Amino acid sequence: MGVIRKTQSVSLVLNEFEKNSKAISAIELVKRLDDKINKTTVYRLLDKLEDDGLLHYFLDSNGVKWFAKCKICSKSKHHDVHPHFQCTDCGIVDCLEIKITIPEIPNRKVVNSQILVLGQCDLCLQ
Amino acid sequence: MGVIRKTQSVSLVLNEFEKNSKAISAIELVKRLDDKINKTTVYRLLDKLEDDGLLHYFLDSNGVKWFAKCKICSKSKHHDVHPHFQCTDCGIVDCLEIKITIPEIPNRKVVNSQILVLGQCDLCLQ
DNA sequence: TTGCAATCGCAACTAAGTTGCGTTTAAATT
DNA sequence: AATTTAAACGCAACTTAGTTGCGATTGCAA
Numbered sequence: 001m002g003v004i005r006k007t008q009s010v011s012l013v014l015n016e017f018e019k020n021s022k023a024i025s026a027i028e029l030v031k032r033l034d035d036k037i038n039k040t041t042v043y044r045l046l047d048k049l050e051d052d053g054l055l056h057y058f059l060d061s062n063g064v065k066w067f068a069k070c071k072i073c074s075k076s077k078h079h080d081v082h083p084h085f086q087c088t089d090c091g092i093v094d095c096l097e098i099k100i101t102i103p104e105i106p107n108r109k110v111v112n113s114q115i116l117v118l119g120q121c122d123l124c125l126q
Numbered sequence: 127m128g129v130i131r132k133t134q135s136v137s138l139v140l141n142e143f144e145k146n147s148k149a150i151s152a153i154e155l156v157k158r159l160d161d162k163i164n165k166t167t168v169y170r171l172l173d174k175l176e177d178d179g180l181l182h183y184f185l186d187s188n189g190v191k192w193f194a195k196c197k198i199c200s201k202s203k204h205h206d207v208h209p210h211f212q213c214t215d216c217g218i219v220d221c222l223e224i225k226i227t228i229p230e231i232p233n234r235k236v237v238n239s240q241i242l243v244l245g246q247c248d249l250c251l252q
Numbered sequence: 253t254t255g256c257a258a259t260c261g262c263a264a265c266t267a268a269g270t271t272g273c274g275t276t277t278a279a280a281t282t
Numbered sequence: 283a284a285t286t287t288a289a290a291c292g293c294a295a296c297t298t299a300g301t302t303g304c305g306a307t308t309g310c311a312a
Contacts, residue, residue, distance in 0.1 A: 005258065005309050027299070038261045043300065045259095061240060063189030065299085083228075088237060096231065102209075102241075103224060107248035111214060114187060115228075116240045122233035131278050131289060153268070164292045169269065171290095191268090 009037050013045050017055065023068035023093040058084050061116060066093050083115035089124040135163050139171050143181065149194035149219040184210050187242060192219050209241035215250040
């Protein structure tokens with residue numbers, strides 16, 4: 001798969017992610033674009049953009065799917081397997097530019113890890 | 127809330143977790159007990175047992191809810207905030223008895239973290 | 253400008269989990 | 283042991299995120 005045509009829907013979706021660097025949940029995006037794009041299309045586009053390496057996704061503590069812009073992903077593979085942060089007060093979600101190393105585990109081969117850090121963001125701390 | 131009565135349903139659910147030390151997804155548990163307990167009851171019991179500190183739960187990479195026995199949880203608080211492991215080959219999920227430290231993050235207060243490690247389990251490595 | 257595969261919208265569907273409510277039951281009380 | 287009653291239960295209907303099938307539309311290359 002992958003995005004082939006530069007349709008209006010693609011622009012609308014990508015535009016939402018250009019506004020700022022925060023992540024957006026699929027649910028929220030569907031709502032925001034409700035009067036412009038059908039929800040089926042939104043979900044399909046998110047899948048494609050993720051496939052193309054323009055977006056990456058992850059789940060928050062409620063199992064809700066969030067998407068964010070990729071910074072160093074290629075078309076073939078997501079390179080930026082980084083932790084994500086969710087503010088327990090205001091709910092914003094974004095990417096953490098830190099590396100957390102998973103130690104070796106006896107008798108298992110660690111391939112990947114998904115880390116969600118919960119706490120308070122800079123705005124909510126003030 | 128909390129488990130008050132020792133009903134047959136409670137025994138049946140807890141019995142599933144006694145069989146071995148692996149985690150069980152809510153979906154799987156509902157299926158296993160389908161002919162004995164109504165799914166509504168299973169979900170309600172899982173909530174209560176979690177509330178009581180007998181079980182804890184977490185989400186896997188698909189957002190599916192898994193439950194496992196607590197080892198050092200009290201009624202008031204889950205103490206064992208540990209990482210969990212899911213085998214990408216056979217799908218088993220269990221608790222990791224290791225501690226992964228989250229570094230300080232500038233301008234944020236880290237309260238909690240949820241870590242899912244993906245890879246191959248001992249059986250699938252052979 | 254024409255052809256057509258990619259894209260889209262719509263309606264219907266799937267599946268995990270929840271809610272409301274009337275019935276059953278554990279277990280304390282008499 | 284019988285009575286009582288709130289906790290626990292089963293059932294049906296509902297909610298909601300996400301998916302599927304399919305016919306209509308559209309980007310874009312020839």
